[in-house]
Amino acid sequence: MQGALSNLRILDLSRVLAGPYCTMIFGDLGAEVIKVEAPGGSDETRHWGPPFQNGVSAYYLSANRNKESITLDLRTTEDQEQFKKLVATSDVVVHNFKTGTMEKFGLDYDTLTTLNPRLVYCSITGFGETGPLKDLPGYDFILQGMSGLMQITGTEESGPQKMGVAIVDILTGLYACIGIQAALLERSTSGRGQRLDLSLYDCAVSSLVNIGSSYLMTGVEPKRRGNTHAQIAPYQTFDTKDGSVIVAVGTNAQFIALCSLVNWSPPEEFETNAGRVENRDTLTAVLSLYMKERTTAAWVDALREVGIPCGPVQTFEQLTNDPQLHARDMWITQQHKRAGTIQQIGSPLKLSRTPVTYRLAPPEPGDHQTKWI
Known part of the structure; x- marks a missing residue:
């Protein structure tokens, strides 16, 4: 059975979370995703831990299934040319290098679009490709603090708190999916691709919704309310007696x-x-x-x-034993060549005719080199 996006080929130059999370969603939906790393593997999350299972990082496994892997040294002319050959037959490029890096490689949008005018090119950076902060690196924790999210998380006594997951990375990955698919839909009528400029900072600020709107209306600094709601009670x-x-x-x-x-x-x-x-x-x-x-x-x-x-309020033990989540296939098992049997969180996307599939475990660096190079 083909996935909903099985007609797409995506070149994934991204590392860590926002980009890989985006491209994993495309992979779950059937797209052919080629993860491109430097020789030896340059995705930092391969080394983030513990925990590790047979030397494989849980963090890396969380965002890299349904991808094939090749390695290229994009600092070299030879491997730049190999990448360009792949671009000619691909639909999407996703990267999260610092602003200016792809230009140094000669792989910027203006160059690649001459090879493939239908290319959708998505850059994910901390602060975007424009503005006074455009050259700074961006990390989820920093953006949670700068965006106001930490200012409204926690209690007055605790002070500002970050969320328990890298929520800015996740939001940015989701926005990247939305933007890329919008560009692909538009391409079906215009025949032309386009460039997406996504900023972690922008995406974090967009998530302020009603709290941000309330400040814009009143000019009153919002308070940290812990587990209460600013505008509804109770x-x-x-x-309770036990939790x-x-x-x-x-x-x-x-x-x-x-x-x-x-x-x-x-x-x-x-x-x-x-x-x-x-x-x-x-x-x-x-x-x-x-x-x-x-x-x-x-x-x-x-x-x-x-x-x-x-x-x-559930513990993780209660969560993973919740019958509702089992009924929704939210816990999956895959076989990894080095880690062995791995357990993962499934996709929340439930399509009736073209359901998501879990075809490939997260790859080791260069697993599919001979297929593509």
Whole structure:
């Protein structure tokens, strides 16, 4: 069975996470992805760990399945010419070198588009190809701090906190997928490719959504609210007898159902969401007393029974044993030539006619050299 994007060939010069995550999504959807590294393997995540399994990094494995691998030294004229031959028959080039690097190699967009006018060329950099910071390297952690994400993550007591995963890299990888596919769709009518200039900084700022909009409207610096919501209450975690539960009350009807469930008659000031937000501390203190009386599982059952959105705060052991995720095929197994049997997170994309497939385990450097060079 062919994947939805099996007609595409992508040259992936990217390393670490944003670019490789983007190209892995294309690979899952059936595209032919050729991972191009320097001899010996230049993707830094091959060496990031522990953990390692038979010397193979879990980090590297997380973003590189469904790819073939070749090695080229793009500092040499010979290997630059080999890359150009591949460009002539490819649809997309993705790279995340610092601004100006591809120009030094003679592999910039203006050069490559003369070889293949239909080429879609995506550069992923920390700050973009323009602006006063364009020459600086970009790392997820730094961009979380600069973008305001850390300023709104954590509590007033904790100070700014980064998220537990490299969320800016993931967002940028997703935006890259969107942009590349938009360019490919446009190409189907114009017959011409184009260049995409993606910045981790831009993508991080775009994720501020309602918090950013609120600041632009009011000029008031947003606060770090931990596990509470800036504009809805109660919409937060509560400690239970044996863990934590998230209660997400979004309507007055849901709030009435919650009060009935705990057998509490709230004062008039809690009748509207605005009133509940204004009196959040009192509301939280009252509800916290009730929530500690039952286990997390008991609360989840009771809250769902009356239509109140909720969920447990799960450990990774609970997560990987969740029947819902098993039913959705979100845990997969592959055979890797060096690491052996590896377990991975599956794709969330569920297409009815052209489902994702897991054809290739993450490659070792140069695994497919003889096929392409």
